[in-house]
Amino acid sequence: MKKLTAIAAVFCLLLTAAGCNAADTADPKGDAIYFLNFKPEVAALYDEIASAYREETGVSLRVVTAASGTYEQTLKSEMAKSDAPTLFQINGPLGYLNWKDYCADLSDTQLYQHLKDKSLAVTSEGKVYGIPYVVEGYGIIYNNAIMQKYFRLDGAKVRSAEEINSFSKLREVVEDMTAKKEQLEIDGVFASTSLKPGEDWRWHTHLANIPITYEWEEKGVDLTGAGTKEIQFSFAENFKNIFDLYLDNAVSERKRLGSKQVMDSMAEFALGRCAMVQNGNWAWNDIKEVEGNTIKEEDIRFLPIYTGVEGEENQGLCIGTENFFCINAKASPQDQKRAADFIYWLFSSDTGKRFVTEKLKFIAPFDTFSADESPDDPLAKEVARWINREDAQNIPWNFTLFPSQTFKDHFGGALLQYAQGNLEWDGVVEQVVSDWKSESAGR
């Protein structure tokens, strides 16, 4: 029985120690720069970067990564904590509005001095609150080997990818390819339209960017003003054009899309089961890492996403960024300085730059990178090619102005219902317009 009393005593000690212990372990934690990372696909890489940084500078970096589609949510709960992130990110001007109390002025940071195009930064009243750190592009990725096979077929609608410069051409080709899919040895032209909740951002965000951009362009909406609080979705038909084309010529049936994820689509593409998939240059890692992939590096190309808008022949890829570094204004000045030092190190030191170009495969918008210091993966090179093409009208990333994650999630849900045949297209349009308005109201 003495034992029991002893156990009791130990437990009392343990429990009172819990409080103190927390304080103890808090010290090394307080030492580290806390970075809340947005990109789950590179979470493991940031751990490598953290150890490299510690080796070179002795400063430790703690990286926490939010799961897909939960960044705002995680940021919110982490910011409420006493040990809040020092380095975090926003997705653009709208994110800034949510977090402006927490965004420190970055005008004097070294990294900002090296930003090539200062207009890319998130600014307000002459101060800089978010520094973009990666330029990305998306479009329709295609497997040139399969396309070449098609071009060589008798009666092919076009003989080269350059001839596809509008939606009608694209549809003609795609539908013809679907008809000849046995000859081409594919299960469908497009990869599955992943519509599992949280896996639907390629549509409710990326694809939707195109019609919304056209709408704002047509109306001459000032993107920094209140004009973005309401939309008509006047180019909804164009969204439907391409979305239907994806659905009807894909590997998977419409009704089963609710459990398809992006990785499934990328795997279908990598395994050569389809010829095209809509995604961005960040997807290269996914494609490369699929076991048994059949696709060759030189066969990966980009095609713009044509939607049937007048004069779209010159349209390019969608190029922009939704990744802006912010430093927590409520952190101690010393911590803020260390966070700024870290991001400058990452994009200027030799070690850091190697990580950026070789591992993270970021196209970095800073003048610390020379022309040959860019990622060598085929998709990044394609994006760079499109950026430099004078004849192409690349589309900016205006989806950073979409009202909220809730809006996107609803939109994705509606698209799934539409795909499964449980919701009319008009219902989708109606919902998008009204959600946009109601979700913008709180701003």
Place this chain on the structure above:
Amino acid sequence: MQKSLQKYAAVFLFPTGICFLIAFLVPFVFGLYLSFTQFTTVSNTRWVGLDNYLRAFTDNGDFLNALWFTAAFTVVSVLTVNLLAFSLALLLTRGIRGTNLFRTVFFMPNLIGGIVLGYIWQLMINGLLLGAGVDITYDPRYGFWGLVVLMNWQMIGYMMIIYIAGLQSLPGDVLEAAQIDGASPWQKLWHVTVPMIMPSVTICTFLTLTNSFKLFDQNFALTAGAPMKKTAMLALDIYNTFYGRIGDEGVGQAKAVLFFLLVAAIAFFQLWLTRKREVEQ
């Protein structure tokens, strides 16, 4: 003795009491207060009165939808789980070969956590629906019945154990007397066994009722509310509201208070029923 014990109040009450204060009492009272305010990080609360409660119903139909879904799910689960568990208990108290083995197997799923269960059944159900070319997100009904099957799989074993305990404590002479009186097995079951194990029925009903009503993990893992939040139950809807959008925390907390009131109402109703029956006997 009471006096000398009271001197040790601190030793006996302090550890549990302080933790209870931290983990329950303060959060509970604080939560009640927050349901009347708008807040994002607690440091910036603004009193809004009953606004949050109003918004819980008017912002969108999610809460009401979740309420109906939960209610329907609870009714169906309570009925199926108890019927099946009771039948199994009857079969397993007849002394047939392998009773222990069967009992072991049927009880096992109960020990597996909700998140894990959810993914196991997601694989199962999507696999079964594969033939029809659809998946669980195609129709909210799939999600509904998926959850019911999952709940049955998990809870039957537990309830079965309680029924077995009830059946084993039945006095053998009453049943024998019924047999001698020439009662058919069915009559025996209905007029002798069932009334006598009513306490077990009450317990099982209560346990399945509250467990179904408060279900979160299984719902979260199996459908996460898809399609379009139509299969989100109350607990999940509260979670989604809370952590969904900046500015909605108060609404989430208000929903949580309503949820608590509902659960409390069910519990008191149950208590009242039991009391009433005890008085009658």
Place this chain on the structure above:
Amino acid sequence: MKKPVKQKNGWLISLFLGALSLVFLFPIFLVLINSFKGQFYISDAPFSLPNAQTFSGLDNYKNGVEKVGFISAFGYSLFITVCSVAAIVLFTSMTAWYLMRVKTRGSSALYYLFVFSMIVPFQMVMFTMSKIANLLRLDNPLGIILLYLGFGAGLSVFLYSGFIKSIPLEIEEAAAIDGCHPLQIFFLVVFPILKPTSVTVAILNAMWIWNDYLLPYLVIGSRYRTIPIAVQYLQGGYGSRDMGALMAMLILAIVPIVIFYLTCQKYIIKGVMSGAVKG
């Protein structure tokens, strides 16, 4: 008592129950099969056995264990469960005894507060509790034990109280006359008598804490992953849900439970029975 009747169709019932057992075990078996298939061959053909093309050996296990840090998740789960259960058994039995033996207005008010807490759903306190845990720096595997003790106190105090009511006072009084002070009475006399209830309390709380997802996720999830959090984590990521790793993790999450269950089956079933009768 009625042996002759049941023998007649006993084998039929056995057969039926046997078949039903297989149905019960099938989902787990299905996950097991799929855990040996490559990740892209699972959702399209879950019912087919692995073949030369789809068989991936132990890759999924290796992959999953690395991706989510399963070993440490297992460690955290074990640590938190064992310590919390020990703390709950020890402290709530003490509290329950005190509350049953000292009859003041304060003590009965406290008792009813504990009972009341049993019906409050976690969602009611999830936000405020995690906020307070963070403020008090309890957001670590050690601190969370206090939260479990606090949040689990209601049911445990209730179960202990029910049992303590039935213990005759004479035993304790005799010990008091022998000169034992209350701590001695409790640990030498009462606690051993409480053993059956302690088993019940331990089993019920262990089942809850081991499988709990939301509380640890909200309180310590960003830094320490328990097993349920690790499984859910596989879900996240831009298109990175690895079905194969998920299957492997599900199996790894089930195995310890099954082993524990098969070794302590007697206690678990007894614990569930008596816990239910009183609850």
